[in-house]
Amino acid sequence: MLEPVPTSPATATVPTVNPADLARLTETVQVEVRLCGLPTFRSVASHVVSAASGPESDVKRIALMVGGDPALAADVLFLANSSLFGFPARIGSLRHAVAVLGINRVRDLAAAVAMRGLVREVGPLIRPCWRHSIACAAIAEAVAPALGCSSEHAFTAGLLHDIGRFGFLKSYTKETERILTTTFSEADDVIQAEREALSMDHGAAGAYLIEYWVLPTWFDEICRRHHFPLAPSDSDLLKTLKVACRLATAMGFSSAQFEAPPAYDDVVESLSQVFQGLRFPAMEAMAAKIEERLEILDN
Numbered sequence: 364m365l366e367p368v369p370t371s372p373a374t375a376t377v378p379t380v381n382p383a384d385l386a387r388l389t390e391t392v393q394v395e396v397r398l399c400g401l402p403t404f405r406s407v408a409s410h411v412v413s414a415a416s417g418p419e420s421d422v423k424r425i426a427l428m429v430g431g432d433p434a435l436a437a438d439v440l441f442l443a444n445s446s447l448f449g450f451p452a453r454i455g456s457l458r459h460a461v462a463v464l465g466i467n468r469v470r471d472l473a474a475a476v477a478m479r480g481l482v483r484e485v486g487p488l489i490r491p492c493w494r495h496s497i498a499c500a501a502i503a504e505a506v507a508p509a510l511g512c513s514s515e516h517a518f519t520a521g522l523l524h525d526i527g528r529f530g531f532l533k534s535y536t537k538e539t540e541r542i543l544t545t546t547f548s549e550a551d552d553v554i555q556a557e558r559e560a561l562s563m564d565h566g567a568a569g570a571y572l573i574e575y576w577v578l579p580t581w582f583d584e585i586c587r588r589h590h591f592p593l594a595p596s597d598s599d600l601l602k603t604l605k606v607a608c609r610l611a612t613a614m615g616f617s618s619a620q621f622e623a624p625p626a627y628d629d630v631v632e633s634l635s636q637v638f639q640g641l642r643f644p645a646m647e648a649m650a651a652k653i654e655e656r657l658e659i660l661d662n
């Protein structure tokens with residue numbers, strides 16, 4: 364005869380889960396699922412960004428990849444022939460474009476073209492976010508060498524660092540519009556408002572999207588941590604992006620509204636204390652650089 368199965372063994376320990384933690388975890392998972400509603404990053408662009416970031420990238424392969432998306436190819440050729448690069452002779456083939464621009468620049472263009480596609484699919488508040496991203500990319504590229512960072516990845520990282528905001532605007536339009544039209548006293552308050560309304564901030568959402576779109580993993584920390592305070596353990600690229608994001612906001616390229624936006628000179632002064640002896644570009648010089656990029660990418 365079978366022994367009855369004990370229904371509640373005295374020795375069994377049932378793991379206890381704090382209901383608040385469980386609720387937060389569930390909400391976070393829901394946010395991630397809804398972020399999947401963001402239009403996909405153009406798949407060819409994502410392959411180009413990944414391949415051009417790898418050690419075995421070559422001109423022929425990248426040109427072939429770009430050619431797999433006719434609209435992307437047209438945009439790359441258009442941008443290669445634009446005044447931004449100032450090449451005197453017309454660039455007519457993708458291989459020529461990749462050869463003269465360089466693989467990293469083509470990766471920047473592929474990321475920019477893909478991001479522009481997203482901008483067109485989301486409501487009007489995406490525009491200040493996109494302009495902030497372009498300004499941040501231009502500043503990151505300019506300050507990278509002084510911060511010991513190769514400017515190689517800086518421009519693309521600047522374009523992508525706030526991708527979580529794009530995701531929020533698409534998937535949580537009402538909540539995000541409410542946040543972006545509220546006036547805050549500091550950047551940390553915006554992050555806090557996102558966490559309260561959406562269970563995660565745009566940095567964490569961006570890191571999630573980088574993984575979801577299979578973009579290179581080094582973008583992950585840029586997205587996730589660019590609003591964290593500067594720390595000695597930061598990679599040079601992360602430092603560069605933290606600096607660029609703050610300077611872009613101080614120049615008026617801000618996604619959020621602030622009671623008293625930080626002044627450029629004040630931000631530069633506080634950064635000069637952290638990076639002793641470092642000279643940051645004057646605002647006028649930086650503004651001219653940003654305008655050049657905006658003219659091409661924000662149309």
Ligand SMILES: [Fe+2]
Nearest residue numbers: 524525589590
């Ligand atoms: Fe941000």
Ligand SMILES: [Fe+2]
Nearest residue numbers: 499524525608
């Ligand atoms: Fe930013």
